[in-house]
Amino acid sequence: MKLDAHIxxxxxxxxxxxxxPLSAPVLCFSLMAPAEVVTGGTLAHACAGYCEVALPDLAPGMPHALRLRHVAGFQPANRAWLPLGAHLRAGGETIPLPALPSGRRPAPLMDGPAAxxxxxxxxxxxxxxxxxAVATAFHADPKAFAPVEALARRTGLGPFLDPAGLPLRVAVDGQVGPEAYLLDIAPDGVVLTASSRTGRFYGAVTLLTLRHTHAGRLPCGxxxxxxxxxxxxxxLDCARHFFEPDTIAxxxxxxxxxxxxxxxxxxxxxxxxxxxIESLPELWQRTAFRGAGELVPGVFGGGIRAGGSYSxxxxxxxxxxxxxxxxxxxPEIEAPAHAFTLAKVFPETRDPGDKGTEASVQGYPENVLNPAMPETWRVLEAMAQEVAQLFPLGLLxxxxxxxxxxAWEGSPAADALKARENLVTRDDLQGWTMHRLAGAIAPVRPAAWEEAARGRNGGIxxxxxxxxxxxxxxxxxxxxAGYDVVMCPAQHVYLDMAHSADPDDWGASWAAVLPLExxxxxxxxxxxxxxxxxxVVGVEGTFWSEFTTRDKEMEAMVAPRILGVATxxxxxxxxxxGPELHALARAYLPILDAMGWESGYR
Known part of the structure; x- marks a missing residue:
């Protein structure tokens, strides 16, 4: 079997x-967005970007041409928009097709001034x-630097500690901030001053990094x-693609x-x-995998069957x-939208009288939980409370x-709830929903995307x-309006965006083309x-996985652009x-190589 595709x-x-020979074959695949068939077949079934296209009988060795088009204004940008997870069904048989070339391809880094x-x-x-100062390793208290030594060895950057290494002494100064540190580097040794374990850790990471980026000769000062x-x-989006725990680590x-x-x-x-989670086992048991015979078909490159769950x-x-x-x-759960599978597992979270026709931007129909339904609150509160208690950060x-x-415009139950609570718009009802859910996890602090501030009552x-x-x-x-905010603008830190406008590149493009600089x-x-x-309390980079079919495909998208996020x-x-960041990225390539991280740059 052979499959070719291009924009x-x-x-x-x-x-x-x-x-x-194949009689009445059906071609199954997924695209980045909902699609239609222009010529060459008939769209038999679709769910979001997943399509099943009925084809005429195929004779061996005779190429069959098919033309597809994304709908709702989406334009294919590069190879990530081509069919993913393609396979055939014919005569009761499921036939995998060769995967199209995937992932980002190497691109040169600009020359820039050395830092x-x-x-x-x-x-x-x-x-x-x-x-x-010559430093192939450091002589220091093993207990004080055990986490950095373990990190160095895991990443191929070790050892950090060695009795024959450059002396490294720790000093404690309560005037140094909780994440701050001082390093006094001299030819005969280093003094690391901090007030906390965190500051000590970051100071040691700086030494570990400089040892590699300066070829074992630390600049003194x-x-x-x-x-x-x-x-x-x-x-990291582990819902659209299941990343192995080791990859997350x-x-x-x-x-x-x-x-x-x-x-x-x-x-x-x-x-x-x-x-x-133990409170709703049917939720993860029925949604962990997608593909043939599953609740959700092979959307976003799921192919015949893909997925997994985290114990x-x-x-x-x-x-x-x-x-x-x-x-x-x-940790992040999802309410009230982005809940397509949740609503399938727990159908009573939807109003049976809802005559609305809402569909998400990804093409999912009926992916919103209805806050007027008691089942919605049984499910959401059980889920939120268990997840919140599992993670010690104190945020959900x-x-x-x-x-x-x-959303909810066709629901009599939602209309009645809005009337009772003096709510007018869908944003009012969403804000009311988020406020109630946030209250259910107290004293854990809630977090949410920007839309949670909407609504006449001030949102969440x-x-x-x-x-x-x-x-x-x-x-x-x-x-x-009084909220603490983490800035993660898609135009600058969404690391799933394509690096360039080249159709031979890889990635999304709805927000921006995002080169390193x-x-x-x-x-x-x-x-x-x-x-x-x-x-403004912080900055965060994001990676969405709609077009990721293998863990490794994430790596060249994230690094080295994560250097800009960290900066x-x-x-x-x-x-x-920008040129200085390119030069620094070049200095980090040996570190990424030591880690076995596919940077996409050489």
Whole structure:
């Protein structure tokens, strides 16, 4: 069997060649968005971007041409928009087809000026002496640096400690901030001053990094360093693609090397709920896998069957892994939208009298829970309370993005609820819903996407932490309304966006084309909104997995652009330029190679 595909104007041209006669075959595949068949077949079934196309009988060796087109204004941008997870059904047989070439391809880095200290994020201050210190490892208290030694060995960057190494002494100074550190580097040894375990860890990470980026010869002098923001995050979508726990742990290792301290774990969405909670076992048991015979077909490259779930022990292992790296985990559930599978498992979360026709931007019909239904609250409260209690960070992200147009407009039960609560619009009802759900997890602090600030009663409330994703405008509004905000504008830190406009590239494009240098061309506190500075508490990069079919495909999308995210989260000055970031990325390539991380750059 042979499958070829390419972008041809607004269409996707597909050629299928069978190696044997096939009677009434059906071609199954997934695209980034809902699609229609232009020529060559008949669309027999669709769910979001998943399509089943009935074809005429195929003769061996005779190519059959098929033309597809995304609907609702979506335009294919690159290879990620071609058919994913393609297979045939014919004569009671399911026949896998060869996968199209996937993932980002290598691209050159620009030349840029070498930094005085080749480290990301840049340190707050450095006073050099002009000398260097030879350091292949450090001689220090093993107990004080056990987490860094373990990190170094896991990532191929070790050893960090060696009795024959450069002496490293620890000093304690209560005047140094909780995440800050000082390094006094001299030819005969290093003094690391901090007031906390976290500061000591970050100081040691700086030494580990400089040892590699400066070929074992540390620039001598005094480093003074401290972060700008308390929240320095990276998000990973494990709902659209199941990432193995080991992959998540490797991502956290990379985060630690860049002093990122919050992992946003997105394990629930329309497609799946992947955490094996005890209160609602049917939820993850019925949604962990998608494909043939499953609740959800092979959307987003799921193919014949794909998926998995995370045991509670997996979660506890990752929590412990993060704690050793000074990383807290923010879990995310989804309410009230992005709940397609949840509503399928628990149909009484929908109003049976609802005559509405809402569909999500991804093409899912009826993916919104109805807050007027008692079952909605039984499910949501059980889910939220168990997940909140499992994770020690003391925060639970409740979702609240992309409520479809027309949500609840056909529901008599929702109309009655709005009348009782003096609510008018869908945003009013969503805000009421989020406020109630946030109250159900107290004293755990709620978090949510930017839309949770909407509604006539002020939205979610409860001192919620909001994430501004569609741009910085909603974050500015939320901050002025009294919310703490994490800035994660898609135009600069959505690492699933394509690096370039080349159709041979890979990634999404709805928000931006995002080359490495564009991760820097913004300020977390915009110049025209200085008043919000006290409310902007952090920066977060995100990675959505709609087009990811293998764990490794994530790596070249995330790194080295995560260097820009880390810079914006730590550095107070916005001083780093695009060419300088390219030069630093080049310095980090040996580190990524040592980790076995596919950077996509050489």
């Amino acid at each position: 041809d104007g607004p269409d996707i041209a597909v050629t299928l060649t069978a190696d044997r 005085e200290l080749r480290i990301v994020p840049p340190v707050a201050g450095f006073a050099p002496t002009g000398e260097t 005094r480093i003074e360093d401290a972060p700008r923001f308390a929240w320095r995050g990276q998000h 490797r991502l956290m290792d990379l985060m630690a090397l860049l002093k990122l301290n919050r992992f946003h774990w997105h394990f629930a969405d329309d497609e799946a709920f992947r955490l094996e 509670l022990d997996d979660a506890r292992t990752l929590i412990a892994h993060g704690e050793a790296l000074e990383i807290g985990i923010l 992200h409740l979702g609240c993005d992309e409520l479809p147009e027309g 409330g409860h001192d919620a932490l909001l994430f501004s994703w569609s741009g910085q405008g909603p974050g500015i509004e939320a901050a002025r 564009e991760t820097l061309t913004w300020s977390p506190v915009p110049a025209d909104a200085p008043d919000i500075a006290p409310r 914006k989260a730590w550095d107070r000055t916005d001083r780093l330029t």
